[in-house]
Amino acid sequence: EVQLVETGGGLIQPGGSLRLSCAASGFTVSRIHMTWVRQAPGKGLEWVSLIYAGGSTYYADSVKGRFTISRDNSKNTLLLQMNSLRAEDTAVYYCARGDYYMGVWGKGTTVTVSS
């Protein structure tokens, strides 16, 4: 069964760092385009980042220079390193399989940036 499970969320102070993980099962992360999408409380979906199977990466302007998407092929896991976190980064973070459309989504992990 194809499945994605996100972990790593939590409460973090402004300016801090957090690394999110997305463990995949049923397929190989390194062979598939993968995406992070977030949703602030009561708000709509916001695309965060994309990594193509070939390794190219793209970022939303709101996170460029602060977030880094990558893969841990040995663990079949998608990663999102988040630095210099701000209050406006507070959201549920979803990982999803796909690039311009996302066919499989995880349940999400909550990141709260607050002092």
Next chain:
Amino acid sequence: QSVLTQPPSVSAAPGQKVTISCSGSSSNIGNNYVSWYQQLPGTAPKLLIYDNNKRHSGIPDRFSGSKSGTSATLGITGLQTGDEADYYCGTWDSSLSAVVFGGGTKLTVL
């Protein structure tokens, strides 16, 4: 302010049909494929339609998608109370080199 424009809400009675519009520009909808997602309360989004009009695996044919120019439309027929959810359109934006979503439309089945 979302790059793609959707109506904040739509409503219809059970058994009726509803359409949800998604308006963009030549840099996104006009030259790229559109997808649609359903998000039931408290759950992750679920893909309904991809490549403008292809239903994702397991999605009933009550759901349909279309695109014309720089706008796209999601249609839902035979409305059920279980269809009450937020619906989002999405596509690639070639100018931004980013995926863009609409602001979402809340469907109420009266």
